[in-house]
Amino acid sequence: xxxxxxxxxxxxxxxxxxxxxxxxxxxxxxxxxxxxxxxxxxxxxxxxxxxxxxxxxxxxxxxxxxxxxxxxxxxxxxxxxxxxxxxxxxxxxxxxxxxxxxxxxxxxxxxxxxxxxxxxxxxxxxxxxxxxxxxxxxxxxxxxxxxxxxxxxxxxxxxxxxxxxx
Amino acid sequence: xxxxxxxxxxxxxxxxxxxxxxxxxxxxxxxxxxxxxxxxxxxxxxxxxxxxxxxxxxxxxxxxxxxxxxxxxxxxxxxxxxxxxxxxxxxxxxxxxxxxxxxxxxxxxxxxxxxxxxxxxxxxxxxxxxxxxxxxxxxxxxxxxxxxxxxxxxxxxxxxxxxxxxxxxxxxxxxxxxxxxxxxxxxxxxxxxxxxxxxxxxxxxxxxxxxxxxxxxxxxxxxxxxxxxxxxxxxxxxxxxxxxxxxxxxxxxxxxxxxxxxxxxxxxxxxxxxxxxxxxxxxxxxxxxxxxxxxxxxxxxxxxxxxxxxxxxxxxxxxxxxxxxxxxxxxxxxxxxxxxxxxxxxxxxxxxxxxxxxxxxxxxxxxxxxxxxxxxxxxxxxxxxxxxxxxx
Numbered sequence: 001x002x003x004x005x006x007x008x009x010x011x012x013x014x015x016x017x018x019x020x021x022x023x024x025x026x027x028x029x030x031x032x033x034x035x036x037x038x039x040x041x042x043x044x045x046x047x048x049x050x051x052x053x054x055x056x057x058x059x060x061x062x063x064x065x066x067x068x069x070x071x072x073x074x075x076x077x078x079x080x081x082x083x084x085x086x087x088x089x090x091x092x093x094x095x096x097x098x099x100x101x102x103x104x105x106x107x108x109x110x111x112x113x114x115x116x117x118x119x120x121x122x123x124x125x126x127x128x129x130x131x132x133x134x135x136x137x138x139x140x141x142x143x144x145x146x147x148x149x150x151x152x153x154x155x156x157x158x159x160x161x162x163x164x165x166x
Numbered sequence: 167x168x169x170x171x172x173x174x175x176x177x178x179x180x181x182x183x184x185x186x187x188x189x190x191x192x193x194x195x196x197x198x199x200x201x202x203x204x205x206x207x208x209x210x211x212x213x214x215x216x217x218x219x220x221x222x223x224x225x226x227x228x229x230x231x232x233x234x235x236x237x238x239x240x241x242x243x244x245x246x247x248x249x250x251x252x253x254x255x256x257x258x259x260x261x262x263x264x265x266x267x268x269x270x271x272x273x274x275x276x277x278x279x280x281x282x283x284x285x286x287x288x289x290x291x292x293x294x295x296x297x298x299x300x301x302x303x304x305x306x307x308x309x310x311x312x313x314x315x316x317x318x319x320x321x322x323x324x325x326x327x328x329x330x331x332x333x334x335x336x337x338x339x340x341x342x343x344x345x346x347x348x349x350x351x352x353x354x355x356x357x358x359x360x361x362x363x364x365x366x367x368x369x370x371x372x373x374x375x376x377x378x379x380x381x382x383x384x385x386x387x388x389x390x391x392x393x394x395x396x397x398x399x400x401x402x403x404x405x406x407x408x409x410x411x412x413x414x415x416x417x418x419x420x421x422x423x424x425x426x427x428x429x430x431x432x433x434x435x436x437x438x439x440x441x442x443x444x445x446x447x448x449x450x451x452x453x454x455x456x457x458x459x460x461x462x463x464x465x466x467x468x469x470x471x472x473x474x475x476x477x478x479x480x481x482x483x484x485x486x487x488x489x490x491x492x493x494x495x496x497x498x499x500x501x502x503x504x505x506x507x508x509x510x511x512x513x514x515x516x517x518x519x520x521x522x523x524x525x526x527x528x529x530x531x532x533x534x535x536x537x538x539x540x541x542x543x544x545x546x547x548x549x550x551x552x553x554x555x556x557x558x
Binding site: 039113126129130133134136137140143144145146147148149150151152 | 416483486490516533
């Protein structure tokens with residue numbers, strides 16, 4: 001999805017769309033949004049692989065798992081009720097956790113391969129993730145073909161002007 | 167464009183309804199005189215009266231109970247540890263305070279630390295961050311005490327002690343045109359101390375030249391090799407330059423609210439209550455340059471604040487294939503290097519081009535090694551380090 005930032009109406013719609021999916025206009029865990037540029041690619045991949053979104057009750061289990069087994073941790077939610085339950089869980093003491101650790105765990109971080117799409121989470125196998133990464137990198141290579149450079153020569157002249165005027 | 171013309175050089179296309187990040191200058195005094203510091207030193211401290219106004223402002227502007235990051239900064243904030251304790255009380259006693267939403271942090275030069283400070287931060291869920299530029303020969307050159315003495319020994323001792331309390335202690339290293347080539351040694355030094363959470367930041371006011379730009383790819387490439395090796399050894403480290411950009415690459419670019427929100431979602435408060443769009447723009451805190459109001463006087467920015475960079479306005483940037491992956495939107499970096507919030511410097515362009523390329527190649531290599539980076543898509547690569555910590 002590409003947004004023209006000068007189109008206020010389109011931008012507002014876009015932000016409302018994004019924020020409506022997350023509690024109180026902010027992410028509950030991590031960054032629960034889909035890659036902007038690759039959304040189409042993500043959708044195509046999910047359809048091609050017949051992936052099924054993780055059910056809501058599973059998300060809670062995954063989050064609780066963050067405190068019992070950090071190797072398989074995290075959950076992203078977009079539902080207020082679930083969110084409040086998760087925050088209650090998050091208040092439980094974490095062994096040897098400083099505030100930064102706690103913050104990371106609260107912020108989720110699902111340790112297995114997954115994709116976000118339209119507010120849902122799709123679990124992938126390692127093979128599926130590697131296949132997706134190759135597609136994503138290929139998409140990126142095409143973008144990177146068009147790279148510009150700001151010249152140091154021009155910048156030096158500009159900096160001299162600034163120094164003179166200041 | 168000159169430095170004087172920067173006021174309305176960016177558009178205010180998106181003013182968030184609530185703030186998410188506030189930095190409090192509890193003091194503008196410091197016991198160090200770092201070569202590149204962008205904060206002018208003076209004997210000025212934030213009173214509790216000013217702090218109360220700032221706290222009220224923060225919660226008032228955050229009515230929807232959203233996440234709020236509150237940072238204690240300076241000068242050296244721990245010079246005023248007693249005052250910080252009082253301000254934390256003000257924050258926690260505020261009727262709108264919500265422990266699960268507020269994240270407090272202290273950014274210190276690492277010369278002041280003891281058990282009382284550690285216990286206070288632990289019991290109040292405060293994130294502790296230390297600045298250290300690397301091994302003794304670098305740290306003692308760039309970060310000296312007022313009397314010219316190097317700070318390396320004191321800071322090293324603090325890092326070692328602090329890691330006992332904060333296993334994921336973030337350490338921030340600044341590199342300049344003179345120390346760029348030593349970045350790999352800096353990472354080795356910090357890793358050997360036990361640091362797992364390494365932030366590397368370029369000195370944006372350094373005299374960067376073409377010759378340095380040509381070194382970026384090589385130096386960042388060496389860092390990337392180390393990064394991969396850490397993964398292969400089963401002990402991944404968070405290295406901000408690499409991890410941050412991998413996340414952005416895998417997620418398809420920066421999202422709007424990930425970008426600079428200076429003056430709309432982010433504020434810095436000087437000791438007298440002056441409001442600035444970013445802590446890196448406080449300077450001497452004269453209430454003029456970059457100042458957008460005063461929280462005590464209640465003259466805060468409403469419509470005057472148009473400082474919301476969303477992207478660079480350089481022609482080269484708007485047509486660049488890297489633009490969505492590049493930090494060309496960082497208003498304070500642009501300001502310090504070009505005098506304008508939305509004009510990107512040649513240094514920034516060269517730096518970003520190099521790190522984006524290196525991160526891209528790193529993803530490719532790690533894919534070949536079968537190392538899974540899917541968690542980076544979520545934007546929380548730190549969880550790697552957390553997992554490593556959980557095993558140790």
